[in-house]
Amino acid sequence: MSNxxxxxxxxxxxxxxxxxxHAGTLFVLLAFALLAFAHVSNATESxxxxxxxxxxxxxxxxxxxxxxxxPNELTIAPGTxxxxxxxxxxxxxxxxxxxxxxxxALDTDESFSFTFTAPGVVEYxxxxxxxMTGKIIVKAxxx
Amino acid sequence: xxxxxxWENGGPEMDRRGALECMxxxxxxxxWALSRGLPSSISIGDAKAAELAKGAFTFLQISDSHVGFDxxxxxxxxxxxxxxIAKINAMPVKPSFMxxxxxxxxxxxxxxxxxxxxxxxSTGLPVFYVPGEHDVIxxxxxxxxxxxxxxxxxxxxxxxxxxxxxxxIGLVNVMNLxxxxxxxxxxxxxxxxxxxxxxxxxxxxIVIFAHVPLWTVxxxxxxxxxDGARALSLVKRFGSVTILNGHIHQIMQKVExxxxxxxxxxxxxxxxxxxxxxxPGPMKVxxxxxxxxxxxxxxxxxxxxxxxxxxxxxxxxx
Numbered sequence: 143m144s145n146x147x148x149x150x151x152x153x154x155x156x157x158x159x160x161x162x163x164h165a166g167t168l169f170v171l172l173a174f175a176l177l178a179f180a181h182v183s184n185a186t187e188s189x190x191x192x193x194x195x196x197x198x199x200x201x202x203x204x205x206x207x208x209x210x211x212x213p214n215e216l217t218i219a220p221g222t223x224x225x226x227x228x229x230x231x232x233x234x235x236x237x238x239x240x241x242x243x244x245x246x247a248l249d250t251d252e253s254f255s256f257t258f259t260a261p262g263v264v265e266y267x268x269x270x271x272x273x274m275t276g277k278i279i280v281k282a283x284x285x
Numbered sequence: 286x287x288x289x290x291x292w293e294n295g296g297p298e299m300d301r302r303g304a305l306e307c308m309x310x311x312x313x314x315x316x317w318a319l320s321r322g323l324p325s326s327i328s329i330g331d332a333k334a335a336e337l338a339k340g341a342f343t344f345l346q347i348s349d350s351h352v353g354f355d356x357x358x359x360x361x362x363x364x365x366x367x368x369x370i371a372k373i374n375a376m377p378v379k380p381s382f383m384x385x386x387x388x389x390x391x392x393x394x395x396x397x398x399x400x401x402x403x404x405x406x407s408t409g410l411p412v413f414y415v416p417g418e419h420d421v422i423x424x425x426x427x428x429x430x431x432x433x434x435x436x437x438x439x440x441x442x443x444x445x446x447x448x449x450x451x452x453x454i455g456l457v458n459v460m461n462l463x464x465x466x467x468x469x470x471x472x473x474x475x476x477x478x479x480x481x482x483x484x485x486x487x488x489x490x491i492v493i494f495a496h497v498p499l500w501t502v503x504x505x506x507x508x509x510x511x512d513g514a515r516a517l518s519l520v521k522r523f524g525s526v527t528i529l530n531g532h533i534h535q536i537m538q539k540v541e542x543x544x545x546x547x548x549x550x551x552x553x554x555x556x557x558x559x560x561x562x563x564x565p566g567p568m569k570v571x572x573x574x575x576x577x578x579x580x581x582x583x584x585x586x587x588x589x590x591x592x593x594x595x596x597x598x599x600x601x602x603x
Contacts, residue, residue: 208564209506231356232566233392235422239464247392247422250356267464269426270418273507275465 197221197257204276206234206248209268211276218258219284225255235269244269341594342449345373345383345410346494346582348531349551351419352401353391358567359575362391362553366404368600369552369581373408380583381448383410386531386549387417387459387496393429402433416442417496417532418459418468427460443474445481451586452485454478456495458510467504468497469511479519487522490586492593494529498548500539503559508533517544527593529584533565536597545592550580550599576600 198221205212207229218224226236228248236254237244245254247270258264258280268274347369354362373383385405390397405412414434421427431442438444441460446453456478458468470478482491493499499516501509510516520526526544534556539546554567555578562568570578580599587594 209566210564230564230566231358233419233422246424249392265464267462269462270422271507272462272464272466272468273504 196259197223201225201255203227205229206236206268209234209271209274211268211274214275215277215279217279217281217284220259220261220280220282221257222280222284223255223257224278225253227251227253233270234274236266237269239265239267341585341587342451343378343380343583343585344448345380346386346529346547346549346584346595347383347405347552348386348496348549349388349417349534349553350385350401350405351388351391351551351553352404353394353397354553354567356567358554358569363400363404365576365579365600366401366552368576369579370404370408372598372600373410373581380410383408383412384453384455384494384529385412385414386494386529387415388419388531388551389414389417391419391553393420393423395429398429398433413446413453413455413494415455415457415494415496416459418462421459439477440471440473443477449586451490451492452482454481454491454493456493456499456516458495458497458499458513467501467507467509467511470513470516475512475515475519478516482520482523485523488524490525490527490593491520491523492527492529492584493520496530497532498530498537498546499528500546502533502537502548506559506565508559508565520544525591525593527584527595529582534568535578538595540592545595547582547584547595549582550578550597552579552581552600555579 198219200219200221201223202216202218202225204216204224204226206226209230209232211226216224226245226248228234228250231250233247233249235245235247242264243256248254258278261280261282264278264280266276266278350366350369351362352366359365373380383405389401416427416430416434420430423429427441431438435442438455441457442455443457444455456470456474458470461471462468485491493516495510497510498508499510499513501513503509517526517528524543528544528546530546530548531551533548534551534554535548535558536550537546537548554575555570556565557568568578577599580597580602583596583598585594585596
């Protein structure tokens with residue numbers, strides 16, 4: 143950047159143009175700032191935070207203990223968030239059977255949350271121990 | 286002690302030569318050798334084992350180091366791995382190489398892979414790896430493992446090599462898992478295996494190593510490989526087949542005709558015997574006893590068309 147400035151000899155007229163150019167830049171910057179501020183104050187939650195789906199604010203926990211998901215079958219209303227919490231001394235990794243969603247490897251006491259919006263039956267398993275399975279039933283009026 | 290109805294499909298078998306089929310829980314080392322065509326077990330003292338192994342081609346099996354594990358069953362899995370490696374470094378006669386049957390790390394984290402490589406590398410021996418399920422739970426579900434140990438392998442990391450006339454095959458049965466299923470080898474790997482052994486003469490000793498037991502040990506705990514029998518049928522014609530597995534953190538051995546199965550101890554923590562606990566997680570033992578449950582295995586090739594001799598040593602042994 144400094145190279146460009148050095149390459150432009152500052153004559154009287156150029157200096158004048160330079161000052162205007164600086165002022166112009168400042169104006170543009172201010173305008174951007176004002177616009178951004180306006181955007182923020184008028185913004186809805188969905189503009190700022192990439193939420194995958196609308197939530198009803200409710201969270202239900204599924205505990206993982208002794209290589210078992212409890213409750214093993216869970217019925218929820220659309221918009222409910224399910225939070226899997228690992229209580230085992232061994233890591234588990236929660237994934238929908240076709241990998242529509244997957245957690246990272248969950249060490250002891252770590253958790254993974256997912257919000258279910260569409261009604262239907264979701265089967266999931268533990269990628270580390272595939273014989274561990276569970277089911278989420280999403281339906282209107284579900285608990 | 287025989288409990289074969291629990292551990293295999295179809296119950297006990299006797300082959301035509303009347304070979305003894307035996308399923309042994311080994312808390313101490315058992316040495317299997319063939320003498321006049323009949324297998325017999327020899328309780329080994331170090332002197333007998335050394336005599337049999339003298340001059341023989343020997344390699345090591347280590348397994349389930351779970352570097353990064355720090356829960357009550359063993360607060361320092363890296364430390365016990367270091368102890369195991371120190372024992373290897375102190376061996377007066379070095380083995381030719383080591384096989385690690387997987388679960389190198391506990392959480393597939395980079396620093397865990399690094400620590401394991403550094404400690405194991407101190408032996409200066411070549412090491413051949415296959416992944417365990419704990420090695421393929423990175424964000425890319427196996428990309429980290431393959432980036433480090435996948436060179437020269439195919440698919441999810443399977444490969445073979447020859448050493449001293451023995452054909453070694455590393456299989457991967459911890460990827461491509463199906464919800465609700467056991468571990469599996471998948472069609473592509475089995476097709477590769479068929480081609481890989483096609484041209485070998487039946488007298489070539491075969492060693493197959495994979496993380497999860499290739500035969501069904503305890504399906505309720507996921508201890509088995511769904512299509513393992515397919516792999517075993519592809520090597521049925523060979524005079525000596527040795528299957529080396531890990532995953533269950535305890536010794537289980539079985540001889541079925543020409544095929545010997547052996548699972549190794551972990552260097553990190555023991556797990557309960559099948560059905561003896563609500564789940565197969567880490568088993569807490571008194572800390573002064575921990576090292577009796579951890580160990581490494583020495584495998585020696587004694588004679589053609591005979592089982593390889595396997596000597597299991599615990600970290601508590603001198």
